[in-house]
Amino acid sequence: MADILTPALGESVTEATIAKWTKKVGDPVKKDELLVELETDKVSLEVVSPADGVLGDIKAAEGDTVTPGAVLGSVSEGGAAAPAKSAPAKDAPAKQAKPAAAASETVDINVPTMGESVAEGSMGKWLKKSGEAVKKDELLVEIETDKVAVEVSAPADGVLTIAADEGATVTPGQKIGSVAASGDASAAAPSAAAPAPAQAHAAAPANTGSAQVSGARNDTLSPAVQRVVAENNLDPKSIAATGPKGNITKADAIAAIGQSPTPAPAAAPAAPRADQPREERVKMTRLRQTIARRLKESQNTAAQLTTFNEVDMTNVMALRSQYKDAFEKRHGVKLGFMSFFTKAVIAALHEIPAVNAEIDGTDIIYKNHYDIGIAVGTEKGLVVPVLRDADTLNLAGIEKGIAALGKAARDGSLSLDQLQGGTFTITNGGTYGSLMSTPILNAPQSGILGMHNIVQRPMAINGEVKIRPMMYLALSYDHRIVDGKEAVTFLVRVKELLEDPQRALLDL
Structure with a gap:
């Protein structure tokens, strides 16, 4: 495994921006082949592959800011890319070739088109972590633009790899993650199923009459819904879901505000501001x-x-x-x-x-x-x-x-x-x-x-x-x-x- 490092940028240049990757994870690469272009406030730089092999990981996505010596990604050295190009042997049964391909297949998660006049957006909070199992069409993250919020769902069943962190600026078509489909998903299944007792308890009959709503947790809600739930002290289990995929929409959460039982008033603290900072700095939304x-x-x-x-x-x-x-x-x-x-x-x-x-x-x-x-x-x-x-x-x-x-x-x-x-x-x-x-x-x-x-x-x-x-x-x-x-x-x-x-x- 050979790391792809950010080169020295010059004495007075302390950082650069990832402008473009020319290869995707899993693509075969050759030593000294151009992989990524960097932009500084003075010049543009090219970073080449340190070895022959397969691009195994991208740690800094397009638009990210990096410093000299930072790891941008890695290359799996050797002939790992050869099987992808070579035809199967004559004696090898066709049935055996398909499972191997399926097990290593990855599907990119790209930023969708956000409109003719929208050139970029900001990554919201990922609802899943790298390495967790996801289902096709499951909501993964919201991208906030200066006009609307765009939802991004999983393109396939499998295991998630995140390439763009929360808060990163992204552009239409940019890769923000990937899903290792098919066989890889089973590896993460045990960890995903770990909290079974809690979910079984949550699935007990509820007034909403919806098993999916009854099992809803804050970490499965979109950021917009999470804000409404948190600000109004709502219980996601009691919210009737009307989303197209059985999910709770923001409108569902807002509609539930007036229906939620009023909590008993808590005793007023002696000093209302004692446990709060005098000031709080919050980044403006796009x-x-x-x-x-x-x-x-x-x-x-x-x-x-x-x-x-x-x-x-x-x-x-x-x-x-x-x-x-x-x-x-x-x-x-x-x-x-x-x-x-x-x-x-x-x-x-x-x-x-x-x-x-x-x-x-x-x-x-x-x-x-x-x-x-x-x-x-x-x-x-x-x-x-x-x-x-x-x-x-x-x-x-x-x-x-x-x-x-x-x-x-x-x-x-x-x-x-x-x-x-x-x-x-x-x-x-x-x-x-x-x-x-x-x-x-x-x-x-x-x-x-x-x-x-x-x-x-x-x-x-x-x-x-x-x-x-x-x-x-x-x-x-x-x-x-x-x-x-x-x-x-x-x-x-x-x-x-x-x-x-x-x-x-x-x-x-």
Whole structure:
């Protein structure tokens, strides 16, 4: 066995990044054949094979940072690669050749395609360790990108070897591990079956009626589910699983929060902070880093300005109250306020097209389609899935579309296509009790409407003081493309359509 070592990088160079492996584990190699390319902040270096043989191990995956003298991998010396190339002897029965090949077969675990605009992701926590047995399609790890979390499952039954550790930056197609299939899996079977007594106890009949759920443990849950379980003190055994492979999804865990029995209150400690550090440093997730970067870029790029108005929600609330039961019975979805706001926004965008446009260099791109972004708060941060061609949908279609996008956002199952290409955004801070705010543009869009809390306030109506349900509206817009007159007109138009919903039906 010959180690592949990181060469000296130069007096002032202390580290390098693995740029590319030219061979995979199990591939035959020749002495002095190029195996891996390294990149430093000054030069690119090539590392060659130290001997003839088979590439037996890769310890530093593409994207990893290494230092001089670090072991990058190893080569099994000798003629180990010869049987793979040579044909079986004439006297050897064909039946004997297959088991040998199956026993040594490895299947790579590669980073899946994460979308056209996503070039990299960060490795989450592996749910299995190297050397443990895995089953085909069993969830192994989540890769977090700046938009969505991508699940990676085992490609085959066998024994896992991990090539990219938690926190490592990986790119689409990169190898992050492998599974030694077939015969090798049986070797790990005894160790995997060791905790049988505990599992047998967990499989006792439970209220959920699901044996798989009853045996669920924290180390078999995805990281997103683990966070919900830990933060809300849930028992995985009591959560009903609805995942496609019988696994507990994040939505299952969230749904179980209100159903979990409230634990008895513990005695308050004499000093609440006595066992906690004064400060805690936590690395930002990729999604949070992207949110921060994009919001700051939006502020730095656009000439942002916000105009306000208020809307009397009396008529919309009365209409909703009158028809909500019939609406839900007919369409199978509840009638909310978002569909009314979306319809009003689309009508206003028709009238003021600059708010539905964007700037590209010295050009203005006017959009003749209305793809409305709906801001959704999730555990990981704010995301804005897009309701496509919202102008072609009726109220029921809008409510169904928004409900589906919201569920996918909270489950972490949004696709990249659902997060791109919006022409205007609506955000509802009122769901959290916000009275007024100035929303930041979702670049490159030129407008965003902020909804807020509905509050009973005294209003002067025809010379009389009456209590009305009022909501403040805020329109943030890019003053480079939208003039103040257009912005105010847009917001007034939304106000009029909400205060008199029949106008939309009459196209007034």
